[in-house]
Amino acid sequence: MTEASLPRRRPPAHVRRKRLINAVANHCVLVAVAIAFLAPFAFIALTSLMTNNQALSSHVWPSPFHLHNYIDVWHRAPLLRWSLNTLMYSGLSTLGMLVSSIPVAYALARLKWRGRNFAFMVVLVALMLPPQVTVVPLYVMWSKLHLVGTLWPVILPNWLGDAFSIFLLRQFFLTIPEEYLDAARVDGCGELRILVTVVTRLAKPAIAAVALFSFLYTFNDFFLPLLYVGTNPNNWVLSIGLAQFRSFHQVQWNLTMAATLLVMAPVIVLFFLAQRAFVEGVTLTGVKG
Amino acid sequence: MRRIAAAMVLAGAVAVAALLAGAARSSSPTKLTIWVGWSAGNELTSFKALAAEYDRAHPDITVNVVGGITDDKIVAAIRSGNAPDIASSFNSYNVGNYCGSGGWIDLAPLMAKDHISASIFPPAPRYYTQYAGKRCALPLLADDYGLYYNKTMFKAAGITHPPRTLDELTAFAKKLTIRNKDGSLKRVGFDPFIGFYENTPERWIVAFGGKWNDAKGHAILAKNAAWTKWANWQKSLIDWYGYKNLVRFQAGLGDEFSASQAFEAGKLAMNFDGEWRVSFIKHEHPTLSYGTAPMAVDAANTNNYGAGYINGTIIGIPRGGHHLAQSWALVKYLTTNSHFLAQFSNDIRNVPTTTASLKSPEIKPDAHFATFLQIFGDPHSTTSPIMASGAAYTNLVQSFFQKWQAGQVGNLPSGLAKLDSQLDAQVAQAKGGGSVP
């Protein structure tokens, strides 16, 4: 939090009392909202430990704790296969996004060329338009290439630049002081060398944030995998498998909630491992104005 | 760096090439992939075991069975060129779609070559496996619908026989219903809610002898009095329970294809269901004391008592397959071989679909199941129309009656008239967006 640097005058007693009451009230409301925000996680976790019949009853607390659900769930559905597919989708997409988007963002941020502003506008438009607008012809295209049913239609586009990542990286690249780049130019580096040796090193936090977002986005993505691999259970990712979990396997809520928690877990662990990069990244999208 | 970029492009191209090559590779015994809808209970296991029997007898092929397939998946797979060698669907709703679009190939030439006549199939299955005279599918066991009733509850309530008319059904349903202190439902005598378990308009309208289309294929739900009569009967029973009470009750019930299904779990005294439930109950609740009967009919329609709605699993060959001869041989076996049909019918208690297999000595008798064999043989039993827009047609009708039961259709006659024109417009759109007739 920002600390005030100016010397503060000590306010009179009644003002201080009023401030205290306000602070307490503020705290109470926040705690209440926080409990409401955590409650769904708690209910999901508790249900995942119940027996089949208990989950359909009005009891909130599992008795006995049915830890076996977490073993059952792996037998009832090919969770491992879905996880590996998800990892492939997220991993390859993120990698491709980085390789293709960093140069584009650099060109948009630090190189001077005619049409640059127009190109940036086009990136913005691409960023804003819903995927549904282009999905029909793309589906036709991929089906003619016989790639519907595989994950390639969702992975390959990331290897040709992702508008959101380009936008975010450009915002960060703009903040790199020109002197660093000039120094490298004086040393006789070409723009590519500068990009690889200087810019990527300076922009590490932004690149980490963009990689995280891309990973998360693909991990959570539902619409595009539904279109392209929905018909091929071998290539289902976690989001698709989880959505069809109940109808496909005729299982009850307890196992469904166990699977739900298992799908949430990696993201939440990732968050606690890389909390800083997350928050910096989110902030980067909004507050640079 | 330029070299790196070039290498990247190259690597991408190699990956794609490898992928395409992988997709096209095939091994020496031909692998036939067959998609089926079965997934629950013992159904998939049984089909796999019987398919393995065929597999062992035919060394030139291996059969790969994939279960849990829905129509959405079949339709999408055909459009995207990923269809299996053989596909089967739980119902005929999309036959108009499969045959009309050419997504499933025409089987008539293959049948003619092997001297198989469509007349070996009973009338209803014969009808729902073709569209406008084009036969792109064959029936693989049928479903028909009747009434399941809990004998213990009947006895406790002093009811001695299953209802034959809808008035009786209504009276019994009310008598068998138990409410909680707060008015919510604890046990429901009979739930006619459209969208609940097997309740759909096409299965219900048989009880009123309703008609769908005129000679030109236009929808006549407004003109045919049966629909209005059924809608009013259904809504009055819903309103007796309270629409919201029923929704709340249903949300607390177990999944239809699990052991906690409501009739099996004793939360419904009577239920409208398909013949397969006989097998589910046998495996999941062998001690349940219950009976089966044809669905009760409208008082003005009593000579139709004994009839029911028929639909069933269909099977066909999606276009673009590479092993036509072997695929056809397997389809022929699955749809015409009496031994297979009888065995599979015994296992999952679906109705055999050739006249020969219906009489097969291999069929094991079962009193509960016999009801459904009689319904199947009843001359008044019918199925739903096969339309160009496929499942969207019956979906639109269902969605109308769901609005109706919720009280969102003000005026029934004008609502039905509007539904008719929407149905006609939908069919015209599916046929090519041309003029609305």
Place this chain on the structure above:
Amino acid sequence: MLLLMSPWIIGFSVFFGYPLVMSAYLSLNHYDLLSSPRWVGLANYRYMFHDDPQFWTAVKNTVIWMVGIAVPLQVLFAFGVAVMVARVRSGAGVFRTIFYLPALAPPVAATLGFVYIFNPATGPVNNGLAKLGIQGPLWFNDPSWSKPSLILLSLWGIGNTMVIFLAAVLDVPQHLYESAELDGAGPWQRMRWVTLPTISPVILFAVVLGVIQGLQYFTQAFVAAGVANGQATQAADVSSASLGYPLDSTLFYPVLLYQWGFSNFQMGYASALAMLLLAVSFAVTMVIVLNSRRWVHQTVPR
């Protein structure tokens, strides 16, 4: 430059330029992916505006609910929480983490969890209400409650916006507050005359993003309808029959487009629907892009 830009130029033409042109062409055709496209002129558009019984339902659901009602609620709620967290002297980090966490939950998982928690008969929410003697609503199973339930789900996942607001609120220079206080401004006046004007670009950004997301709202509606419907009903063997459950109340525009394109495979009509979505979202986008100077960081001198 060209080398650096080339992946994007290729990507843009293949995955953006080409489909836009193609979509416009297909929208004037009947196309089922099996036979070649057949020219039908404006028939698809006529069916859309005159005959499709679900079109206007989908438009209303999307524009009134997911844009008109959900977006202001989300922005207000996120702003309120951010301001409260900013006031806390200790433990702000913990609160920030708690409020951000649900935003991370994968949408499919979050939706499944919510449908279970709000199950009218057995869910913990209605069980809790019943203990208080209140009969809870039918939530995802009632056409008049399904959209409020979805909005509740979206408020739970408000973390991203909240973090952005929080950073913006903390960025407001302290001396502005102090001089306002010296002028005798109370907390509300300080909020009105200092905080809001300073962070208005961020609010604009959040609104715009909300509108864009509202227009493409799909996953949660698709999953909630399927799961809530599947709770007790499996009557429909065709899984697309649950789209919009209950009673088309969760049939949003992208869901309608999915239904026509990828369940009925009427690619021509689906393209016509896509063209309208393009027109609307392009208009929204233009508003943003033309105002982009106000929120896009521009430090490099030209």
